[in-house]
Amino acid sequence: xxxxxxxxxxxxxxxxxxxxxxxxxxxxxxxxxxxxxxxxxxxxxxxxxxxxxxxxxxxxxxxxxxxxxxxxxxxxxxxxxxxxxxxxxxxxxxxxxxxxxxxxxxxxxxxxxxxxxxxxxxxxxxxxxxxxxxxxxxxxxxxxxxxxxxxxxxxxxxxxxxxxxxxxxxxxxxxxxxxxxxxxxxxxxxxxxxxxxxxxxxxxxxxxxxxxxxxxxxxxxxxxxxxxxxxxxxxxxxxxxxxxxxxxxxxxxxxxxxxxxxxxxxxxxxxxxxxxxxxxxxxxxxxxxxxxxxxxxxxxxxxxxxxxxxxxxxxxxxxxxxxxxxxxx
Numbered sequence: 001x002x003x004x005x006x007x008x009x010x011x012x013x014x015x016x017x018x019x020x021x022x023x024x025x026x027x028x029x030x031x032x033x034x035x036x037x038x039x040x041x042x043x044x045x046x047x048x049x050x051x052x053x054x055x056x057x058x059x060x061x062x063x064x065x066x067x068x069x070x071x072x073x074x075x076x077x078x079x080x081x082x083x084x085x086x087x088x089x090x091x092x093x094x095x096x097x098x099x100x101x102x103x104x105x106x107x108x109x110x111x112x113x114x115x116x117x118x119x120x121x122x123x124x125x126x127x128x129x130x131x132x133x134x135x136x137x138x139x140x141x142x143x144x145x146x147x148x149x150x151x152x153x154x155x156x157x158x159x160x161x162x163x164x165x166x167x168x169x170x171x172x173x174x175x176x177x178x179x180x181x182x183x184x185x186x187x188x189x190x191x192x193x194x195x196x197x198x199x200x201x202x203x204x205x206x207x208x209x210x211x212x213x214x215x216x217x218x219x220x221x222x223x224x225x226x227x228x229x230x231x232x233x234x235x236x237x238x239x240x241x242x243x244x245x246x247x248x249x250x251x252x253x254x255x256x257x258x259x260x261x262x263x264x265x266x267x268x269x270x271x272x273x274x275x276x277x278x279x280x281x282x283x284x285x286x287x288x289x290x291x292x293x294x295x296x297x298x299x300x301x302x303x304x305x306x307x308x309x310x311x312x313x314x315x316x317x318x319x320x321x322x323x324x325x326x327x328x329x
Contacts, residue, residue, distance in 0.1 A: 112142020131196025147197020170195025216250025226266030
């Protein structure tokens with residue numbers, strides 16, 4: 001019950017909360033404190049999406065010679081120790097032209113799709129997991145997203161109901177990243193091209209919103225998305241839950257990785273066992289699933305040389321959220 005012991009207990013609890021065994025955190029801090037902590041994080045994450053982003057992007061001119069052009073994607077392998085002393089390994093995927101991104105969705109109704117399968121099926125050269133999904137008993141089929149899904153400028157899925165707004169992570173038609181809390185009308189007015197619901201936003205207007213490691217929401221595998229002023233999109237993919245490879249990081253660490261690489265806006269994406277990076281149909285990281293293939297998911301960020309040729313259909317067309325059973329395989 002010393003201050004250092006209390007900090008350790010809360011770190012353990014926050015780490016457990018990010019897993020499919022969230023309820024186990026009650027054995028560390030008690031059920032009432034668990035519920036209180038989750039509610040506090042949700043409130044804080046909501047508040048972090050309120051400030052309006054004012055960043056602009058200036059895409060560099062296309063060089064005359066092909067050999068002077070930057071590659072569409074660059075993959076940087078990273079490793080180190082997080083702010084709480086645990087080792088991590090992962091990758092930073094840089095997409096130098098944000099207009100080459102599309103949001104992929106499953107091919108068949110009734111279940112999600114593994115990211116590598118989605119990339120191979122659509123011809124994407126790289127792919128990263130996207131937004132969250134309904135996960136009854138932490139064993140969901142990956143087919144029912146949470147919030148909204150927008151692909152190619154069209155609303156594929158919307159379960160906001162009476163909620164007036166949601167935290168989104170996406171890009172507009174010009175390739176500018178949009179992250180924060182917005183209403184559906186605001187999204188339409190901003191010409192959102194691709195988007196999913198997730199939180200928290202961790203960088204806005206060039207400043208980090210997570211002030212210290214204690215607010216970093218535990219240690220886990222992480223995926224996040226950011227953008228530099230030159231328009232390049234940065235995906236951070238960090239492995240976790242493996243003491244011999246990579247324990248993971250908190251959101252404060254992810255924020256710092258992105259700030260160091262020039263991100264002026266950034267937001268968290270679904271992490272944990274969903275975290276995955278695929279390049280040329282090869283899984284680059286080590287997903288924390290038994291199969292090593294990642295989970296079945298409703299959305300993934302896909303990179304195409306020619307996105308206009310990608311065939312991505314609205315698999316939820318005609319389905320209401322209440323018509324979907326997220327627990328049935």
